[in-house]
Amino acid sequence: MVTSGRSFYITTPIYYPSDLPHIGHGYTTVAVDTLARWHRQAGDDTWMLTGTDEHGQKMLRAAAANGVTPQEWVDKLVGESWFPLLTTLDVANDDFIRTTQPRHEERVKQFVQAIYDRGYIYAGEYEALYCVGCEEFKPESEIVDGTGPFEGLKVCAIHSKPLELLQEKNYFFKLSDFQDQLLDLYKTVPDFIRPESARNEVVSFVKQGLKDLSISRSAFDWGIQVPWDENHVIYVWVDALLNYATAVGYGEDPGEFARRWPAFHVVGKDILRFHAVIWPAMLLAAGLEVPRGVFAHGWLLVGGEKMSKSKLTGIAPTEITDVFGSDAYRFYFLSAIAFGQDGSFSWEDLSARYQAELANGFGNLASRTTAMVERYFEGVVPPAAAYAEADLAVQRTVADAAAAADAAIERFRIDEAIAEIWTIVDALNLYITENEPWALAKDDAQRARLGTVLYTAAEGLRALAVLLSPVMPVATEKLWIALGAAETLGRLQDQPIREAGRWGALKPGSSVNGLAPLFPRVEQSV
Numbered sequence: 103m104v105t106s107g108r109s110f111y112i113t114t115p116i117y118y119p120s121d122l123p124h125i126g127h128g129y130t131t132v133a134v135d136t137l138a139r140w141h142r143q144a145g146d147d148t149w150m151l152t153g154t155d156e157h158g159q160k161m162l163r164a165a166a167a168n169g170v171t172p173q174e175w176v177d178k179l180v181g182e183s184w185f186p187l188l189t190t191l192d193v194a195n196d197d198f199i200r201t202t203q204p205r206h207e208e209r210v211k212q213f214v215q216a217i218y219d220r221g222y223i224y225a226g227e228y229e230a231l232y233c234v235g236c237e238e239f240k241p242e243s244e245i246v247d248g249t250g251p252f253e254g255l256k257v258c259a260i261h262s263k264p265l266e267l268l269q270e271k272n273y274f275f276k277l278s279d280f281q282d283q284l285l286d287l288y289k290t291v292p293d294f295i296r297p298e299s300a301r302n303e304v305v306s307f308v309k310q311g312l313k314d315l316s317i318s319r320s321a322f323d324w325g326i327q328v329p330w331d332e333n334h335v336i337y338v339w340v341d342a343l344l345n346y347a348t349a350v351g352y353g354e355d356p357g358e359f360a361r362r363w364p365a366f367h368v369v370g371k372d373i374l375r376f377h378a379v380i381w382p383a384m385l386l387a388a389g390l391e392v393p394r395g396v397f398a399h400g401w402l403l404v405g406g407e408k409m410s411k412s413k414l415t416g417i418a419p420t421e422i423t424d425v426f427g428s429d430a431y432r433f434y435f436l437s438a439i440a441f442g443q444d445g446s447f448s449w450e451d452l453s454a455r456y457q458a459e460l461a462n463g464f465g466n467l468a469s470r471t472t473a474m475v476e477r478y479f480e481g482v483v484p485p486a487a488a489y490a491e492a493d494l495a496v497q498r499t500v501a502d503a504a505a506a507a508d509a510a511i512e513r514f515r516i517d518e519a520i521a522e523i524w525t526i527v528d529a530l531n532l533y534i535t536e537n538e539p540w541a542l543a544k545d546d547a548q549r550a551r552l553g554t555v556l557y558t559a560a561e562g563l564r565a566l567a568v569l570l571s572p573v574m575p576v577a578t579e580k581l582w583i584a585l586g587a588a589e590t591l592g593r594l595q596d597q598p599i600r601e602a603g604r605w606g607a608l609k610p611g612s613s614v615n616g617l618a619p620l621f622p623r624v625e626q627s628v
Contacts, residue, residue, distance in 0.1 A: 109149075110141040111365040111394075115373060116153040116199065116345050119179035120164050123187045124416030125435070125447065126370070126402045132432045133399065133441065133516055134368050135193045139572035140511050140519075143599035149362050151349050152188070153199035154180050158237045158338035162324040172324045176202060190419055192428045192575050199349040201326075201341055209348035210341055211329045213388060214317075218330065222276045222387040228316050231265035233258040237338045239316060240265060260372070273318040273334060280383035281312045287382065293395060295378050296514060297442035300371060300398040304378045315340075315380060343381045347390070364391045368514075371398040397514045400444035402435075422452065425624060429574035430456050436573060437520040456624060464527050464566070465621040468581050470534060471559040475614045478543045483560050483586065484553030485610035492537060493558045497605045499529040500565045504603025507569060516573075523569045530562045560585060561608045567594060568602040577620040586612030 114134045117127055131152060138150035156176040165175035180200065188195060199206060217223060230239040240258060248255040248264060255264045287294055288305050295301035318334035319325065325335030344352075346365050351358035369377050374396065382392040401408045404417065422431045434452050437459075439445030475483060486493070503522045510519035534555075542552040564587055571578040571594050582594040590609045591597065601607075 108146045109362060110138070110146040111149045111151070111350065111362045112138050112141075113150075113346050113365050113367050114152040115367075115369045115377075116155040116201065116342055117184065118160070119154045119156060119176055119184055120161055122183050122416065123419060125419055125422065126408075126416075128187065128191055128419040128431065129402055129435045129439075130368060130370060130399065131187070131193055132191050133436060135191075135195065136432065136436060136516055136572045137366075137368075137511065137514065138196075139194060139575070139595075140508075140599060143568075143572065143595060143597065144508070145598060145600075147361070149197070149350065150195045151197050151199060151346065151365075152193070152195050153197075153345055153349070154184055154201070155338070155342040155345070156180075156200055156202045157325040157335070157341055159319075159322055159324070160234050160237060162322055163234070173202060176200075187419060190423050190428065191431060194575075197349055199345045201345060205354070206345060206348045207326050209353040210326050210336060210344045212353035213344055213347065213384075214336060214340070215329045217275070217384065217387040220387060220389070222279070223273050223317065224276070226272060226274045226314075226316075227270070228272045228274075229267065229269040230316075231256055232268045233261060233263070233265055235261040235263060239268075268321070270316075270320050272316040272320065273328060273331070274314045275317045275340075275384070275387070277315045277380065277383050278312045280386055281308055283386055284308050284312075284379060284383060287392060291395075294392075295374075296395065296397045300374055300378075300396075300442070304374065307375060308379060312379070312383075339376055339380070340384070343376060343384065346381075346393075347385075364394045366394050366514075367396045369396065369398055371400060374398040397442070399442055400439070402439075403444055403446045404448075406446070417447070426452065426456055427576070427621075429577045430460060430621065433460060433520070433574055436516045437524075439517060441515055441517050453624070456621065459524070459527075460621040461619070461623065463524075463531065464570075465577075465619055467527060467531050467534070467559075468563055468584070468620055469617060471530075471556065471563055472584050472614050472617045474539055474543075475556055475560060476616070478539070478552060479556065481614045483608060483610050483612040483614060484557055486554040486557040487550035489554065489558075492533060493554060496529055496533055496558050496562055500526055500562055500605065501603040504565065504569060504600075508600055520570075520573060523566065526562055526566055526569075530559055530566075533562075534559055557608075557610065560614070561605065564608040565602050568597045568599055571595065571597075572599070580617065580620060584615050584617035586614050589613065 112134055114130050134150060138148050142148040162172050165172040168175060231245055232239050244259040245256050246259045248257040252264050257264050285308055295304050317337045317340045318328050319337055320334050323335060326341050328334040328336055350362035367377050378396045385392050434455055503525050506522040507519040510522060537555045539552055539555045542548040564585055567578045567581045579594055582588055587608060590612050
């Protein structure tokens with residue numbers, strides 16, 4: 103495919119593999135994959151990165167509890183749980199980085215050495231309350247008094263577990279030096295942090311004043327060694343954030359780094375500050391460009407609560423995909439939740455949307471159209487004769503939806519993009535109902551009109567297959583083949599998505615093949 107030359111580098115957070123993947127991890131990953139697929143099909147020079155964050159005290163303790171080395175422990179978790187997630191959800195990532203890989207470790211040392219040499223790191227002593235679950239020294243706002251068995255103790259507001267008082271000689275990053283530069287960044291690039299609610303939160307936090315950040319630990323050794331002091335390892339969050347730069351050649355391949363960097367980061371709102379405050383400050387300290395933007399999505403709530411491993415409320419993605427398939431998973435989470443806000447998951451809602459929008463809406467439209475082309479035109483797409491106003495209205499709907507969806511993707515609003523594309527589904531279903539091709543087929547004098555109606559429906563489906571392929575790659579590929587488009591237009595993933603709304607791409611004479619239901623009826627009790 104010819105690329106536009108415009109770089110579009112996008113990342114998921116790197117996930118902590120001691121937690122088994124739940125639908126929240128899957129949500130972030132399919133959102134990033136959909137954005138990457140869209141830009142790839144638009145001809146942008148696209149790169150999607152995901153991966154795992156494998157150092158830190160929490161991992162060391164989990165490995166010890168299981169009687170294995172930390173490396174053996176993370177290899178098992180990644181191999182058995184995190185790699186399979188990508189297959190389960192049909193994710194087409196370009197790279198998967200692990201923070202235990204030599205390519206990452208060596209480049210992290212180079213980066214930390216660089217900001218040390220530039221005078222942004224100094225030695226100091228530190229005493230503070232630390233949460234092993236968060237791998238973070240907790241700010242006052244996230245420290246609460248314990249209750250029940252933890253009465254009299256200070257606990258983490260997020261994990262509700264006692265905090266540990268740590269006293270160490272550490273190295274510190276001069277985060278406080280960057281307060282004004284960060285505030286200027288947020289002001290001059292207003293969409294650096296999205297959505298606006300997330301931006302407002304970060305601006306308010308930074309205005310309160312930034313404290314220097316402890317960036318090394320000396321109490322344990324499961325981490326990347328500080329290059330100038332072998333008694334310290336680099337703080338796991340500094341190590342983790344650097345994956346976005348190390349994966350695209352920082353310190354090793356200047357050409358690749360220049361081609362890809364800077365990136366867009368999609369993260370959960372609970373790790374926004376690391377990405378919108380600490381990370382850009384580190385990059386400024388190193389003399390590098392800040393990211394192109396940070397988008398914080400909301401939480402997935404189940405029964406009104408955020409999913410968590412400790413509360414056993416996590417739902418594995420396979421619990422959904424085994425019943426409904428990966429396309430339905432992707433469609434549901436990306437369309438049912440306003441991207442950037444919290445969203446509630448329920449089996450009832452998933453089942454209802456699957457039936458109404460996928461099976462009865464899109465799936466039925468595809469089945470009816472291909473079946474009528476087979477029945478009335480021996481499986482060959484007919485040419486259109488003169489277009490009537492009803493046909494032209496469909497063409498306008500397709501063109502408008504394609505343009506509006508692309509604009510929504512530029513705003514990182516996948517939910518709005520899907521809603522725009524769905525206007526085509528609704529318009530085509532209404533068009534078929536009103537134009538009654540089954541009635542036209544009974545009158546030889548209406549043969550040309552019948553051809554126009556079925557070409558309009560088939561060409562509308564062609565546009566839908568292209569526009570929905572980043573969201574639902576499996577079903578759209580089946581539809582593409584059934585329309586005979588693969589034979590005449592080439593692979594679906596090579597179709598230029600920004601031209602999807604241009605009418606007339608599907609060639610009359612294409613052979614339509616039998617199409618099994620795209621979204622079969624699901625027999626299950628919810």
